[in-house]
Amino acid sequence: MRITVNGTDREVADGLTVEALLEQLGVNPATVVVERNRDILPRDQFGSAALAEGDSLELVRLVGGG
Amino acid sequence: MRITVNGTDREVADGLTVEALLEQLGVNPATVVVERNRDILPRDQFGSAALAEGDSLELVRLVGGG
Amino acid sequence: MRITVNGTDREVADGLTVEALLEQLGVNPATVVVERNRDILPRDQFGSAALAEGDSLELVRLVGGG
């Protein structure tokens, strides 16, 4: 199925969880914040939340800034 | 009847027109702007507009300002 | 004899030494600088230097300043 991650389309396995996606992408789940379809996904739901066709994800984290 | 002019209560004759009021007060109708009960009264209606009990008038005009 | 000390005339005993004068005036010889007739008098000569009629003395010392 196709989802959008940080503005770019990606093909991922059906039913993939967010946790699994992060692992695939090499993103540390402890520091990332995930927004799915404009809603923030609590970190404790990464393991259970299954992605669906057309989902739009934002993966963000804190960086240096003034 | 009682009306309010520029924040002060006044007793005036029943049915007095705005034009007559201005004359009584010595206010030049050519430079004054009259607001009755929060609505602006066009100058050409000064002669015909009869005041009613409880009317609230603001008589204002241009002055020096920066 | 008459001498001048810091701009004021004084009557002092003939042959008075500078050391004796300072003692009379209550001035600490360790911190004062003495100028006699526009010449600086070294501190080790205070005891031997005898004043003469008409001498003009300046007694100065360090004070707070910026």
Added chain:
Amino acid sequence: MRITVNGTDREVADGLTVEALLEQLGVNPATVVVERNRDILPRDQFGSAALAEGDSLELVRLVGGG
């Protein structure tokens, strides 16, 4: 004979007057100021003043300045 004009040596005819020198150089005598051997030469002496071997001349004039 050799003279120096504005810092540069020049060979000129013996007994040349200042006026003649200026004419040779194309310098307007009405606006130039001539200093000979550090002395200012009045303009009315340009015609009579004969140059001598080793004379040092400065020819200056007013220019734009602030």
Added chain:
Amino acid sequence: MSDSPAAIPDPLVIAGRSFRSRLVMGSGKFPSPALLRQAVDASEAAIVTVALRRVDLDNAQDDMLASLAGGDYLLLPNTSGARDADQAVRLARLARASGIEPWVKLEITPELRSLLPDPIETLRAAEVLVKDGFTVLPYIQPDPILAKRLEEVGCATVMPLGSAIGTNLGIRCREMLEMILANATVPVIIDAGLGAPSHVAEAMEMGAAAVMVNTAIATAADPVAMADAFRLGVLAGRAAYRAGASGHVGTPEASSPLTGFLTS
């Protein structure tokens, strides 16, 4: 107060209308109506601001502005006294009803001590007044983002302050004004705090379209002579802007030639 654009050299153009002068003069605080009129004439201002106030019924004949009648300038009412958008809109409409043209200097100052403008209420009132057909000239802090937003809702100019009103401190937030000037597509009129001809000259040299002055003229020992001084200051600054100033130079530079006698 307005000729055809062709007739005026270097006119100030606001909302399509041309003005012969880049000095906007305020009419407050003058010692007498006569001095006000003489000062306005000496200033050669083409726009004169006025305020709106309740008639004083104990002195109903009193008319400070009578002396301004017949002059060749636009009377521009301000909304002084308004503390929020509603009051400002109400004042603007009352002023229009007096028979003058639908132009307004929009000023909303919730706080009497500083008389500084409120950015939120000013934008709100500007939207209403523009829709209502007014030509709106808002008084603001030198805030480049606010200036742009006011321009976007249709204001005819922006009028950022040089410094707080009446202080005569001149231009104190120069960089912010420079940013406004660099980005504005409407005329920028620097207002408030301009206390000397040197201040208005500086404003014009920076590229302001016009300046507004009141206190410094009205409270001078000789207001008429001071009006003339400000007129000259505006002309001087504008002339320099058009003549192409050569700018600051980091290092000293001789004005006399560095070559020649005694330096060779």
Added chain:
Amino acid sequence: MSDSPAAIPDPLVIAGRSFRSRLVMGSGKFPSPALLRQAVDASEAAIVTVALRRVDLDNAQDDMLASLAGGDYLLLPNTSGARDADQAVRLARLARASGIEPWVKLEITPELRSLLPDPIETLRAAEVLVKDGFTVLPYIQPDPILAKRLEEVGCATVMPLGSAIGTNLGIRCREMLEMILANATVPVIIDAGLGAPSHVAEAMEMGAAAVMVNTAIATAADPVAMADAFRLGVLAGRAAYRAGASGHVGTPEASSPLTGFLTS
């Protein structure tokens, strides 16, 4: 360049001589003799400074100053290029020998990079030149003590700098200039660094008797228009000085009435 004092309103008076303008203009750095003359005319300056240099024998006909002939202004030679008192005295005497009047703008600048004046040599040369009959106008740092000493040896004015020559930075040591202005009994002409009409207006508002400008006019994109701009700036500042400026105010002050409608 000088009428009878009675004929000129508010004349600049130096050494008993009256001048119709308070703008002293320098003649250096102009792109052409024609532009120089047009700029001088536009400035309405009554005093124009010039320098003295060796004739360039390869271009002996060259005469930058020819265009200034017949003008109604005093040509004031400077001693630019002098690094010490002796050189300055020599230059002043050479200038006088050219046939112009015995006035001299005394400038002694030992260091070519900054062109800043030497206080020691300037005082030394001033004493010699005054005794020799010159009217001496010395260029100095804004140093109140030096200004007083130059006045005491007979200088006709003092000419403190606003900022380093050619920098266009305006007035940078304002307090020192104010002290000079407060104490001087000769006219104070602020010179150097004045880069815009706002700068000269500020100088005149402070009470300067006159200002001197060269670089900012000569290097403008349009020197003639800029000369006019400076003329206006001087007039503006002088008019304000005479009109009695009302001064800085610590706290904001309304220009519209604080009483009346909506504020009651």
Added chain:
Amino acid sequence: MSDSPAAIPDPLVIAGRSFRSRLVMGSGKFPSPALLRQAVDASEAAIVTVALRRVDLDNAQDDMLASLAGGDYLLLPNTSGARDADQAVRLARLARASGIEPWVKLEITPELRSLLPDPIETLRAAEVLVKDGFTVLPYIQPDPILAKRLEEVGCATVMPLGSAIGTNLGIRCREMLEMILANATVPVIIDAGLGAPSHVAEAMEMGAAAVMVNTAIATAADPVAMADAFRLGVLAGRAAYRAGASGHVGTPEASSPLTGFLTS
């Protein structure tokens, strides 16, 4: 990052929480994570700002902030990048979801060139975020009326700029900042444009509760030494504020006695 108020001498208190330092440090633009951490430690800052950005999926391991782990300071996320209130609110909520405390430096900058704050959107977002439980520290122009309105909707501080971000120009609209300081009942943190220890000292001498610095430290030749310099500058200015500065004096005043020898 916060002790009990009693334990810290002269603490900075924001929203009831005490901080040991009055220097807020930004973490942007550092050459390396190690230098960032060393600079933060040298600054002794108790609040360090951070931004929120998309994970770069091509360098997903990259973690600039890893070096900040375990430090004794509050990480304060900003809303940089937000161009309107909605974006800012969204960013603030994302930042909170990362697990840090619900504090936010609210900055809304619609225009990328100047990065100046939008007063309208900032007030709008502040209202939403306060209601949502955030401790809100808004970045604003030095606009006293806006500052008061933000305070009224519940902001914990106001953060007016000294000059445009990254310019190192210091405090350029001093009078407006003074009015904010005089009227605020929340701590005022001067932010942006503070380019040298003298700038932060000046801000603290004026009575600012704290200052924020980023560019001037991060882009110094030696950021760690510069962080120490700013730390000292804040301490110096704060100490002077508390020691009671004697203020400007109109006329010169001797520091040595005017009586006595040689002056009698």
Added chain:
Amino acid sequence: MSDSPAAIPDPLVIAGRSFRSRLVMGSGKFPSPALLRQAVDASEAAIVTVALRRVDLDNAQDDMLASLAGGDYLLLPNTSGARDADQAVRLARLARASGIEPWVKLEITPELRSLLPDPIETLRAAEVLVKDGFTVLPYIQPDPILAKRLEEVGCATVMPLGSAIGTNLGIRCREMLEMILANATVPVIIDAGLGAPSHVAEAMEMGAAAVMVNTAIATAADPVAMADAFRLGVLAGRAAYRAGASGHVGTPEASSPLTGFLTS
């Protein structure tokens, strides 16, 4: 007051002698000897200036300086009160005869109201005192040519003023000081008018070798706390100078990344 250079990090070196602090403190105007000593200690100054005055024979025991005994700092006598070179030389010699080292802060101020230095007399006295074996630190206007001449006659430093003494106005002729700093081969100590830690920090950031402060400390509500504030200000400015400030920037520059979320 002086260790071996190796032992002091970043020492101030004057005439071959190293000092641990770059703050020179004046001892005038203090409310009491005890407060003077505490303030000197808090300042950590390594040089303390003193004046020379006639003993007051009515209070001959009075000794303001007794509290300074035993301190680890150089007592540097000034020539305050001198109106010309002769008086200054006489004062310097008297001070030396008191038993302290042959160093002198040379100040010659003919005019009591402004207390500004006389350039002519100062140079004259400096020549005499240098030949007489003194280490001479002259107080001057920020006059780069005079500074160079004093250096050439053998002065150990130059001490240009920031603004007139006792005014607390800070640095007012910045460009002239910059030229002195750029050209000097002796330490430059900025003296007079420095009224706040931000002022001394600015002086040190510009590259001054040291600063001198008296009035602002002595007349503070809490002189001891203020002495500490100035100590910190000097350290802050010096640290910034050594850390390599990144300088003013013409245009705004983000401190947060401009890439990433919400800006894509």
